[in-house]
Amino acid sequence: MEEKPKNQKRKKLSLDPRLSEYRGIWVFIEQEEAKVHPVGWELLGKARILAKFLEVDVGAVVFGGNQAVVDTISKDAVAYGADIVYQVVDPSLADYRSDPFTECLVQLVKKYKPEILLLGATSLSRDLASSVATFLETGLTADCTELTIDLENRSLEATRPTFGGSLLCTILTLNYRPQMATVRPGVFPIPLPNTDRKGTIIREQLQLNEANFITKVLGFIPDPYKASEKLSRADVVIGGGRGLKQASHFSLLRELAMLLGGEVGGTRPVVQAGWLEAERQIGQTGKTIRPKVYIAVGISGAVQHRVGIEKAGMIVAINNDPNAPIFDYADIGIVGDFLEIIPAMIRVVKNKISSTYDCLKKQGVGKAEEL
Amino acid sequence: MHVVILVKQVPDSSQIRVHPQTGTIMRQGVPAILNPYDLFALEKALELKDAYGSFLTVLSMGPLQAEAALRKALSYGADEAILLSDRAFAGSDTLATSYALAAALKKIDSCRKIDIVFAGKQTIDGDTGQVGPGVARRLGLQLLTYVQEIKHIDYEKKKVLVHRKSEKGIQVVSSQLPCLMTILDGHSAIRYASLPNMIRAAKAPVKIWNRMDAGIEDISKIGLKGSPTVVGKVFAPQSSRGPAEMMEGEEPEVLCSILLEKLFKKYPEVEKEVLQQVR
Structure with missing residues (x-):
């Protein structure tokens, strides 16, 4: 197991200049069937707190197949704390699939360079986060229960339970950006939405080619029980x-x-x-x-x-x-x-x-x- | 059909205790087991072997002791076992682990073309669920996570139809081989190991591969060097509450009335909700 203390590693690190361009905290807003998973709002609440320390903006990322749905979600994202919403609307994004979602998120990160990228630890977002982190070859900490900032080197301290919850460990992603983490739903409270908040909406045009996506969603069987x-x-x-x-x-x-x-x-x-x-x-x-x-x-x-x-x-x-x-x-x-x-x-x-x-x-x- | 199952040997986390003073893990006497979630993946692979006569390779990465976990997998009916073990892998996080496993899979594929890779949904020690998807991405395999059921495989046309769990229900998904699936727990428990398989497993060789055997020349991608994440600190969870205020010495009904008063006093909205039922 990788989780051994390596305190000697925590010396002051001067970040690679290429990486110090990375600024801002992003939250991926997960939606299925036009319904946002509450963990997205929980993370925006936490991102606002972290953003205050880092003095940066909070970005929300919303993908979908329907412009009206994505617009409604974007508006809500601003109310819950986003300063900028990055939208991608494309028929290929109508249902969650690993390939097109990964391609879009990787492209956005490469273009806008956020220093932190947070996602919910749900089945959908864990799939996406692992794929994106592999493409970007950066660190990803799973299933976190606490997030704090070490201001000295602007690093995200991501704390998670390990060994079945017997221990907690704090994980850092030092000389890599963005620093990625998935967070368990229900860990942070949902902030009160403020409909007077103002935010910028960016409609990102990405050229997705459906022919490249081999996996197809043929149907959806909703869980009636919930x-x-x-x-x-x-x-x-x-x-x-x-x-x-x-x-x-x-x-x-x-x-x-x-x-x-x-x-x-x-x-x-x-x-x-x-x-x-x-x-x-x-x-x-x-x-x-x-x-x-x-x-x-x-x-x-x-x-x-x-x-x-x-x-x-x-x-x-x-x-x-x-x-x-x-x-x-x-x-x-x-x-x-x-x-x-x-x-x-x-x-x-x-x-x-x-x-x-x-x-x-x-x-x-x-x-x-x-x- | 060639199916590779990724497995890991883990400490049985349900038996782990934390030292009350030092806050460190007490590993003594904690048995090492085959990750329970991997057993569901292995069972799915065995079902394919039953139906299509597939060849099953189990692949793991870890210290030499992990051979025991692979032997266990052989006893259930896997055909071949490979353990990736090298000091250079020590300290690998999920990104570095997926790099090493992907390299080994490429090597395996060059001898015997791989059609499907299976993995458990997560391990019970790291709990990340990140290695499977990472491997798929590195190899350009179709990635199907949280698969609940394989509905259909058309080996000729290289097509597969699965049900995968999402947060709000089940996605019916078609895809193509080769692919990597992470298998959800709870649908088909592992079969019993048969006596002939147990005997075979005891004698069968487990291949031990070092990094060169797996074709890894660049050590900057593995071990501590290839791991973007580092562990800052490890500590035992502290509770901000407790120990509990104990209520005792009264009849249950009296205790419950006092308890209810306390709850309603702190959360009047809960009381309001309860009294709504008067309607």
């Missing part, structure tokens, strides 16, 4: 681990989640055991979520899981083992049998709902409807 999207957006998430003992106990978590307007997720072992769909896996090899409230039930709290829930507003842990590691990084802990605690919680929430209802009813039915 559990993973619901999980990412939920304010309340109830996570289940091996401590649930059997698949059927997930129904208790589902009932509680429904009452709290939330979603159910779980650890890698329960997904591997087939108790829960893979789309709902939380952690290093699953999703990173940032709900307001996360309730971990029967989860011991291995680092692999921790990586996925650290950004929750409040973490509540319920476990019958008082020494479970999850209590080390939760906000509130309850030691006990979830088969007693979860049903009790369900009753408490139901009582609260019905007493509110009774209270409103006393004040008149009209009020109840108003709420």
